[in-house]
Amino acid sequence: MRNIKLIVEYDGTAYAGWQIQPNGLTIQEVMEEALGRMLGEPAKLRSSGRTDAGVHARGMVACFRTGKGMPLRAFREGLNTQLPEDIAVRDACEVPLEFNPRADAVSKHYRYTLLLDRFRSPLVRHTSWRVPGPVNVPAMEAAAAGFIGEHDFLAFQGARCAAKTTIRRINSIDLVREGELLHLDINGSGFLKNMVRIMAGTLVDVGLGRRTAEDIRRLLLEGDRPDAGITAPPQGLCLMEVFYPEESLKMPVPISPSLGGRG
Structure with a gap:
């Protein structure tokens, strides 16, 4: 399982805010639908916070988990082909599974x-x-x-x-x-x-x-x-x-298998 961190920019003019709600179209809803189409499976975004209707973002942070082995560029270039002109992924990277975009923000x-x-x-x-x-x-x-x-x-x-x-x-x-x-x-x-x-x-x-x-x-x-x-x-x-603190974004170093013979 992977935890993918996205930096999202959007013009909030046409949306009822970031978070999914019953009374209007939201950025989270549009992005999760686009992710679902690209991944071929449902995706759930966790964000660094909420923005209200009409509010914009240049650096919203959102994460989702997936078992897909796609390269990181697919979560940027590929996802952007699925998104409308007023929402764009600016960057994508892999972060530790325990990374929480809201709780870890300083x-x-x-x-x-x-x-x-x-x-x-x-x-x-x-x-x-x-x-x-x-x-x-x-x-x-x-x-x-x-x-x-x-x-x-x-x-x-x-x-x-x-x-x-x-x-x-x-x-x-x-x-x-x-x-x-x-x-x-x-x-x-x-x-x-x-x-x-x-x-x-x-x-x-x-x-x-x-x-x-x-x-x-x-x-x-x-x-x-x-x-x-x-x-x-x-x-x-x-x-x-x-x-965020740098340490919260660092991926753990893989442990190499032992090269020694049987003792």
Whole structure:
């Protein structure tokens, strides 16, 4: 039995999210059907997490087990021939059977993209949230620093979140300007439902002068969700990369049979 790890990129515009559900077509469903056709047997994907309807990914990690001896390129080039244009496998490798894409992850990098423009842009309408501005970016940077570290993110948790704890660690937040686009690059140990989108909505309020950096610190201490910003639209969010300890990805070295004679 083999455990195959895939890096998946997708445009989530047409899908009801990653995870299979009864009320719409999902990326997991499309990929499992494509895998089934290629392998000639059912395939079950385990992922590093979920993305909501309309959210994108450049580096979703998903694994499946198979007894097939296909070369790794078949799980990339071959699978891509079975997938629609808005889903693609970027890489495939074999990992230990015990590798778990969700439990073994040590951090994730999400990017939320804002379009700071008075006029709408058809070209980036599916990958950004337009904020007419003017926006005070330095004030947003100062406020974003308040998220760094380990905090209780109860105020930044979406409804019906099943997480056992709301304590999360944010390792870094960088605001990167690219023309009229402003990227919020957030790296953390893990994220609650809608957490990044609520953080983005709150930082936009800071940029528009509706909140201050002190409000961020207060929200983290008081945990009052209604007092935080709105949940930013899904299309601006993209899962960029998932990080793992190197040892969790290393395949065991085969044990050579003994070459000695009988003792």
